[in-house]
Amino acid sequence: MDPLPNDGKSKNLGVLRRLVALIRPHKGRFAIAVVTLFAASGLSLIYPMAAKQAVDVGMNEPTSGKLDALVVVLLGIFVVHAVLVWIRHYSMSWLGERVVADLRGIVVDRVLVLPMAWFHERRTGEIVGRLASDVTTVENIVGSELSLALRNAVQLVGGLALLIWVDWKLTAMMMAVVPPLLLITMWFGREIRKMSKQVQDELAGISGTIQESIGAIQTVQAFVRERREASRYRDGVERVFQQTLRMVKWRASFFSAAMAAGYLAIAAMIWLGGRALIAGDITSGELTAFFLYTFMVAGSLGDLAGLWGSLQRAAGATERLFAIIDTLPDIRDPDAPVALPAGGGAIAFRDVTYSYESRPDVRVLDHVDFEVAPGQVVALVGPSGAGKSTILSLLFRFHDVTGGEVQLEGVDVRRVRLGELRRAMALVAQEPVLFSGTLRDNIAYGKDGATDAEIERAARDANAHDFIASFPDGYATVIGERGVKLSGGQKQRIAIARALLADPRVLVLDEATSNLDAESESLVQQALARLMKGRTTIVVAHRLSTVRDADRILVMDRGQIVEAGRHAELMAAAGVYKRLVEHQVISDEAGPLEREA
Ligand code: ADP
Numbered sequence: 001m002d003p004l005p006n007d008g009k010s011k012n013l014g015v016l017r018r019l020v021a022l023i024r025p026h027k028g029r030f031a032i033a034v035v036t037l038f039a040a041s042g043l044s045l046i047y048p049m050a051a052k053q054a055v056d057v058g059m060n061e062p063t064s065g066k067l068d069a070l071v072v073v074l075l076g077i078f079v080v081h082a083v084l085v086w087i088r089h090y091s092m093s094w095l096g097e098r099v100v101a102d103l104r105g106i107v108v109d110r111v112l113v114l115p116m117a118w119f120h121e122r123r124t125g126e127i128v129g130r131l132a133s134d135v136t137t138v139e140n141i142v143g144s145e146l147s148l149a150l151r152n153a154v155q156l157v158g159g160l161a162l163l164i165w166v167d168w169k170l171t172a173m174m175m176a177v178v179p180p181l182l183l184i185t186m187w188f189g190r191e192i193r194k195m196s197k198q199v200q201d202e203l204a205g206i207s208g209t210i211q212e213s214i215g216a217i218q219t220v221q222a223f224v225r226e227r228r229e230a231s232r233y234r235d236g237v238e239r240v241f242q243q244t245l246r247m248v249k250w251r252a253s254f255f256s257a258a259m260a261a262g263y264l265a266i267a268a269m270i271w272l273g274g275r276a277l278i279a280g281d282i283t284s285g286e287l288t289a290f291f292l293y294t295f296m297v298a299g300s301l302g303d304l305a306g307l308w309g310s311l312q313r314a315a316g317a318t319e320r321l322f323a324i325i326d327t328l329p330d331i332r333d334p335d336a337p338v339a340l341p342a343g344g345g346a347i348a349f350r351d352v353t354y355s356y357e358s359r360p361d362v363r364v365l366d367h368v369d370f371e372v373a374p375g376q377v378v379a380l381v382g383p384s385g386a387g388k389s390t391i392l393s394l395l396f397r398f399h400d401v402t403g404g405e406v407q408l409e410g411v412d413v414r415r416v417r418l419g420e421l422r423r424a425m426a427l428v429a430q431e432p433v434l435f436s437g438t439l440r441d442n443i444a445y446g447k448d449g450a451t452d453a454e455i456e457r458a459a460r461d462a463n464a465h466d467f468i469a470s471f472p473d474g475y476a477t478v479i480g481e482r483g484v485k486l487s488g489g490q491k492q493r494i495a496i497a498r499a500l501l502a503d504p505r506v507l508v509l510d511e512a513t514s515n516l517d518a519e520s521e522s523l524v525q526q527a528l529a530r531l532m533k534g535r536t537t538i539v540v541a542h543r544l545s546t547v548r549d550a551d552r553i554l555v556m557d558r559g560q561i562v563e564a565g566r567h568a569e570l571m572a573a574a575g576v577y578k579r580l581v582e583h584q585v586i587s588d589e590a591g592p593l594e595r596e597a
Contacts, residue, residue: 014322015311015315015318015322019138019146022099022102022142023099023142025102026095026099029091030095032087032091033087033091033094033095034150037088037147037151039084040084040085040088040151041154041155041158042154042158043077043080043084044155045155045158045159045296046077047074047292048162048288048292048296049162049289050070050074051285051289052285052286052289053285054067054070054285055283055284055285055288056283056286057070057285059283059284059285089147092142092143092144092146092147093143093144095142095143096139096141096143097143099138099142100138100142100143103135103138103321104131104135107131107135107324107325110324110325110327111127111131113332114327115329115330115331115399116393117356118327118329120358123208124208124212125208125209125210125211125212126204126205126207126208126211128207129203129204129207129208130204130320130321130324133200133203133204133317134200134317134318135321137314137317138314138317138318141314145310145311148303148307149304149307152299152300152301152304152307155296155297155300156300156304159293159294159297159300160175160297162289162293163290163293163294166282166286166289166290166293167281167282167286167290170269170273170290173268174265174269174294180261181258181301181305184254184257185258185308185309188250188251188257189308189309189312191250192247192250192251192254192309192312193315193316195246195247195250196317197316197319199240199243199244200316202236202243203240206237206240209232209233210233213229213232213233251309254305254309255302255306258302258306259302262301266295266298269290269291269294270291273290273291274287330400331398331399331400331418332418333418334414334415334416334417337415337416337417337420338411338415338416339416339420340408340409340416340417340420340424341409341410343374343505344375344505344535344536345374345408345424345504345505345506345535346371346372346373346410346536347371347372347395347406348370348371348405348406348410349368349394349405349407350405350406351368351369351403351404352367352394352401352403352406353365353366353367353402353403353404354387354390354394354402354403354559356399363559364387364390365387365391365401365559366559366560367404367560368391368404368560369561370554370561370564372552374505374536375534375535376536376537376552377536377537377539377550377551378537378539378551378552378554379539379540379541379546379547379550379553379554380538380541380554380556381541381553381554381555381556381580382556382562382580385558386557386558386559387556388540388556389510389540392427392510392538395408395425395508395538396421396422396425396427396508397413397414397421397422400414408421408424408425408506423504424504424505424506425504425505425508426446426498426499426502426506426507426508427508427510428492428495428496428508428509428531429510430512430540431512432491432492433495434479434486434494436480437478438473438476438477438478439468439474439475439476439477439479439494440475440476442479442494442498443455443458443459443464443475443494443497443501444501445498446458446499446500446501446502447501452475454501455497455501456475458497458498458501459475459497461500461527461530462496462497462500462527462530462531463493463523463524463526463527464490464497464527467490467493487520488516488520489520492512492516492524492527493523493524493527496527496531497527500530500531504535505535506535506536506537507531507537507538508539509528509532509538509539509540510539511540511541511542511546525545541553544581550566552564552565553565553567553570553577555575555580557576562576563576563577
């Protein structure tokens with residue numbers, strides 16, 4: 001279900017409609033808020049009438065009896081009013097907070113299923129910043145601005161009706177200033193909105209910058225780039241400041257223009273009203289009420305104009321948020337998925353061609369065709385940039401092929417549900433990613449609801465149990481962001497335990513290039529051997545030992561498989577592979593193939 005469709009109509013209306021859609025699930029609360037809002041605003045319309053009574057009574061009655069009664073009634077109204085205001089305020093704020101919580105959930109749900117290409121085009125900081133600041137903007141609209149706008153609208157309409165009732169001629173004259181005021185409001189609003197969008201974009205950009213610097217703080221400090229990074233950020237902040245100032249100028253002009261128009265109307269009222277009183281057309285009480293209503297109406301109009309401005313600003317933020325929500329991932333479950341057949345993990349690349357979306361002219365894979373039988377170990381080797389990692393990505397459907405077909409168990413991976421496909425495989429990355437949390441949680445990442453016994457079993461098979469048990473907290477040991485407290489070899493073994501627990505048919509391995517000490521190395525190799533047993537394995541190989549044991553080696557260069565066979569066969573063929581091995585650079589950066597080219 002898509003709760004927030006977008007038909008690309010008028011932006012303000014669109015945004016409002018989306019907000020309404022967000023409020024819809026909380027209809028009851030909204031109804032309470034609106035009813036109390038109308039009741040409270042309606043009540044506030046009574047006060048000028050009371051003032052009219054008081055003045056007329058004061059001018060005409062000899063005793064204070066009627067006045068006393070009036071005040072008692074007024075006191076009662078105050079109490080009711082106060083209670084209504086409390087309920088209104090609470091319900092409106094509740095709605096604002098609720099909608100924000102819902103919205104955060106919706107956005108994150110969408111963001112996390114988006115395809116890799118989407119993330120490659122954006123920076124993490126930008127996405128995270130957007131979540132924080134844009135969502136807060138929406139909170140302001142729903143939690144307070146919407147309520148203010150409705151309140152002012154009630155006072156505007158009610159006040160106007162009462163003005164007409166008190167003296168329609170005076171009212172008609174007053175109304176003459178409204179149309180020009182509206183025009184000014186709309187014009188200013190449009191400009192402010194444009195500027196606000198620029199400011200928000202710039203802000204998202206600079207949060208991306210600083211996030212990047214913090215994420216790579218070691219590199220920043222190692223190259224003594226702190227000042228450079230800081231000044232890059234400051235420059236951004238300064239640009240935001242200047243742009244905001246420009247916007248503030250417009251808003252200030254706008255407010256003062258609106259105020260001037262309002263007070264002009266009031267001055268006219270005083271003049272015209274005074275003349276009507278002198279001529280005996282209205283009573284003193286009526287004139288008092290008329291003034292008070294005029295203030296009320298002018299005030300509401302001014303506030304509404306201001307709110308219009310805020311809505312314009314908010315529309316920018318909201319639009320971008322909804323743009324994320326609207327992004328329909330192009331890599332998603334097929335409409336009519338087929339069940340993944342049982343099997344031992346047969347893989348086939350059939351004449352696969354691939355280009356990254358950002359560089360459609362470059363063929364990263366060029367008619368790649370190979371098969372892996374269940375249980376086989378296939379090693380991908382070749383110089384950096386040959387397309388080895390891309391093959392792994394296509395298998396996981398992080399990207400979809402440009403031409404040809406990738407198959408698992410003889411079925412095109414695009415015809416299977418994403419979850420089913422990916423659960424059939426496990427990825428052990430070159431730099432294993434551990435999440436902040438306990439070691440237990442990190443291993444259990446491979447399988448929902450894994451028991452402690454299963455986790456320990458996986459850890460034992462991965463040669464991780466002993467070092468985990470040596471920590472005082474054992475499996476409950478908390479590791480920091482990216483597992484800073486573990487050594488490279490330990491992290492790899494945790495990642496292997498995770499994959500063991502997931503128990504996939506197919507193992508996708510990006511072998512670590514970094515060298516471990518001999519002992520860690522052999523522990524990791526042992527663990528890997530257990531993991532690979534009985535599974536189909538595709539490995540981007542960097543170690544001679546790995547390729548020696550592989551059932552088949554695919555030698556890649558510039559997106560093509562240039563040689564294929566077992567180690568001994570390829571050595572005997574004395575081709576590219578033999579040269580790679582002799583240079584001891586099976587899959588090194590700037591391999592010999594590139595150097596020769
Ligand atoms: P290998 O793993 O063999 O080093 P890759 O599969 O990572 O090679 O990369 C193959 C080619 O695709 C390289 O030329 C690389 O620059 C390009 N490439 C990789 N990822 C992207 C991406 N996200 N967008 C555009 N080009 C990419």
